[in-house]
Amino acid sequence: MSMRKSSLLKILLSLFALNSVSLYLYFSSHPDHNFLHKPQSENRKTLPENHQISQFSVPTSHPKPWPILPSYLPWDQNRNVPFRSCEAYFGNGFNRRFDLLGSAAAFGGSRAASGGWFRCFYSETLRSSICEGGRVRMSPEKIRMSKGGESLDEVIGRGEDEELPAFEAGAFDIDGGGGKEVGKKLVSGESLDEFVPQGAVARHTMRSLIDSMRVVGEKDFECEQWVEEPTLLVTRFEYANLFHTVTDWYSAYVASRVTGLPNRPQLVFVDGHCKAPLEETWKALFSSLRYAKNFSGPVCFRHAVLSPLGYETALFKGLTEDINCHGASAHDLWQNPDDKKTARLSEFGEMIRAAFGFPVDYLAHPRHRGKVESRLSNEQEVFDSLKSWAANHLECKVNLVNGLFAHMPMKEQVRSIQDASVIIGAHGAGLTHIVSATSKTVVLEIISSEYRRPHFALISQWKGLEYHAINLPGSYADPAVVIDRLGRIMRSLGC
Secondary structure, X not given: OXXXXXXXXXXXXXXXXXXXXXXXXXXXXXXXXXXXXXXXOOOOOOOXXXXXXXXXXXXXXXXXXXXXXXXXXXXXXXXXXXXXXXXXXXXXXXXXXXXXXXXXXXXXXXXXXXXXXXXXXXXXXXXXXXXXXXXXXXXXXXXXXXXXXXXXXXXXXXXXXXXXXXXXXXXXXXXXXXXXXXXXXXXXXXXXXXXXXXXXXXXXXXXXXXXXXXXXOHHHOOOOXXXXXXXXXXXXXXXXXHHHHHHHHHHHHHHHHHOOOOOOOEEEEOOOOOOOOOHHHHHHHOOEEEEHHHOOOXXXXXXXXXXXXXXXXXXXXXXXXXXXXXXXXXXXXXHOOOOOEEOHHHHHHHHHHHHOOOOOOXXXXXXXXXXXXXXXXXXXXXXXXXXXXXXXXXXXXXXXXXXXXXXXXXXXXXXXXHHOOEEEEEOOHHHHHHHXXXXXXXXXXXXXXXXXXXXXXXHHHHHOOEEEEEEXXXXXXXXXXXXXXXXXXXXXXXX
């Protein structure tokens, strides 16, 4: 039935200047992109009796199960994933394995009873690794950085360098049991180049973390606390910018899937950033959240997973590399695999919506309010014109909502996106939310001359969303042009 005849017409959501954090300012301040920036097994070794008194397990929340996602496809360790295919970029192309310690431990071999284990899975396509290990110890006092997790007003004026980790030798250790590796570094810098290359990241925190790891003997592997549940270790850089935070979310999600975690892992931020509103989604996605420096002494992880940097995801690399992928349904790809198509971003968007408790087919009428810094010089004029157009558009009922994300909780931001049939937005980090849009959503991006970047055209392409753009000669958007383009979109929807 066409939308003219239907009494249940789709919602039109108009989202202008979705986030006050400016991608333009970010990229202009980093012109050269020189940033500071499997089967699994847990070694359940029984602690010696003389350790039982001083060591205890950290109470953790009940691990959250993975939700059922319509776009989910298995994350198998398939060594035949083609180089630079869509699955290699967005899914599990981490198919080159490096066993650095205790290779038999992950499979119940002889080393499982005498120490920890550590291994990495390298992606030739993304040039990065996902690493994991068992019986890994973190010594927070050997990580030089601010405490993290403070309120913003407590840390005004604090420099970025203070918030990023610098690791002393032994900041992370691994139980070597009685093996010959005891007393040595886990891996040399030269060997690190094979699976954690420096790349374009000037301050590669994951590489530095692994470089700090020492193999210690069983008698020296003492811990004040034990974390029994699988734990994801994450370092953030652009922690208050939505686009860059989405790359971190995606990297953490992929790391959890590639390592086959049975439930959503605990999360530890190995950085010293203060609290930010985006933590709401981190807490929704994972089972718990703590900051590394909030632990009072040496803490041991039964199973630790190191998440790659957000800069190493396809979402970021697509800004400088040609990633020729198009969105498709998981059902179609299951029936007819295609190296040029992917359902992974749809799966990830469903994960975000499910993390907040929204059914993936949920539809409602959002209401919200607020004020946000504009990317357009006449944003209010454009919105008022659209409002007038919607009121007089008698062919069908249109619900027009001004989405002002800066003053909305993250859960409401995600709800607004999933409720939208059409998203109109000025170029800005908040448009990254389209990763959570439904498959039939249409995106109309208004791009001023100062903000010509391909972020959201690419995400729309990779998700298979219909995308349109209005490129402005400056920052003024002619309301008549916007209404004309919107009218054409609505007619294509049957309205």
